[in-house]
Amino acid sequence: MASSPYFSLAALFVAALGFGLAPLGLVWLWAKIYSPPKPNSIKNAIYECGLESKGDAWVQFRxxxxxxxxxxxxxxxxxxxxxxxxxxxxxxxxxxxxxxxxxxxxxxxxxxxxxxxxxxxxx
Amino acid sequence: MDNRLKIELERQGIVATTLQELYNWGRKNSVWPMQFGLACCAIEMIATTMARYDLARFGAEVFRSSPRQADLLIVSGTVTKKMAPQVVRLYNQMAEPRYVIAMGACAISGGPFKQGYNVLKGIDRYIPVDVYIPGCPPRPEALIEAFIALQKKIAAQPLTGEGRPRHLDADAPGEFPVPAFGEHDLEPPANESVWHAPLTQIQGT
Missing domain, CATH: 1.10.287 (Helix Hairpins)
Known part of the structure; x- marks a missing residue:
């Protein structure tokens, strides 16, 4: 297998893949351990701040x-x-x-x- | 590790630390306050961020306009009952672990407007406050003092066991109920899990 002309290419491919995925995995692991999410319904809401709008904007004026x-x-x-x-x-x-x-x-x-x-x- | 041994090692050019210390060192120097002012205290808060007082020296120069990117709420000024639900809502939307500085007499207790019908008598009725700064308004030095106090508090937090940061504590509440603007007062008038009425009617007094 090692004598195959494509062996070095495959090894490089795996290394390149690892080079890209390892930091992502580390970040994921870091976030999982040190920054677990704490969601709540207000945090997940689209609405951010100010007063909540009442009624419909499509009103007809006289x-x-x-x-x-x-x-x-x-x-x-x-x-x-x-x-x-x-x-x-x-x-x-x-x-x-x-x-x-x-x-x-x-x-x-x-x-x-x-x-x-x-x-x-x-x- | 013994603290004296650590200092002795540092004298010899060897830095000894723990993961907890390193983690807290990073946390305390990267607090992002929310760009949120309520009253005259906000003017002092703005002054604190500007060149003369320069809060950036403590790693808190990034005032975020969105609660989702902020982890420090500086309640800077009078919280009216109309505004209180919005303050609590913003607190709920902030990223964990989040901290609160009650800046000035109004945010602590209602201050000079305590007897008023429309002023909340302290933001700690609804959200847990970490540092209180008295003053009307507190000077920028006082806000920096409070910020350093908060940094010390963060640095002293253990990562496991009792007193760990809220984001590492799965049982710590993530949502604090937003009061509604009722007919006579906010409903409920206080969050019982964070605030208890002080004993004012003590027998014999």
Whole structure:
């Protein structure tokens, strides 16, 4: 057998295999003796920390929320523009006042439309 | 081996040790604390890890953000009753053998908020605490002192028999019940296996 031309190859193969597996075996043995696992149901849980989520994330929001958000923008944007307008009101010309009136009326039109549609009544 | 003989041998340049000492030496110098702060004590804990106080000198610089990679829980600050279940849950998820440092008056007993309705009167009601550090908040030196105390405790643990580390003790409990946030108080108000009510109503006093 030793005279076979493949003998040295086989011996090297076994040595290479041992070289790879021996450390793994040692690690396994070391962990088994010195670091035995101590699992519990909380440790094995996927959930880690913080508060556990309640219910389903696939909830449907009422479309009325969306409309309320849009209508809020009417007052929000109006206030943002009306404030600087009021500050320089006395030094403004008629054209500027007319432009502002158009802007405010456009927004009020939107509000009136929503009101007429019954969006403001919360049922 | 006799301790005096060991010192004598070391003088001659011969180091004698046991497997237990070597094992504990490795354990005590590779404690990984959890990156988990609760209140103002956490600021001192952060300072302890930074360059001036440098907890890394003791092998504990790796603050892990996941409880699964940590084995030291520093309860740094006030534990509210809302937070207590989460603290106990995190403790349950930590790797064995795990240790707990109760940092500051609040973590020990509730501290200045002890009379409050929403503060847990000491984290040792639910989990076993290894080292207590008084202070409000304790200085970084105090935390380092506590850490060294913990290292001494780890180094003194025998690997077999009474007082061995929890991971080598198959009977030691692995799971500590997580309290629920009840209507008036946490349910149960304490874990009876780790905490016993102190005797406050002693006859004749």
């Amino acid at each position: 479309s009325a929320y969306y409309l309320y958000g849009i209508i809020f923008l009417i007052f929000d944007v109006e206030a943002v523009f009306l404030l600087p307008f009021a500050v320089v009101f006395t030094s403004l010309g008629a054209v500027a006042c007319a432009a502002m009136l158009v802007f405010v009326l456009l927004l009020i039109e939107g509000l009136a439309w929503a009101w007429a549609k019954g969006v403001l009544t919360w049922s």
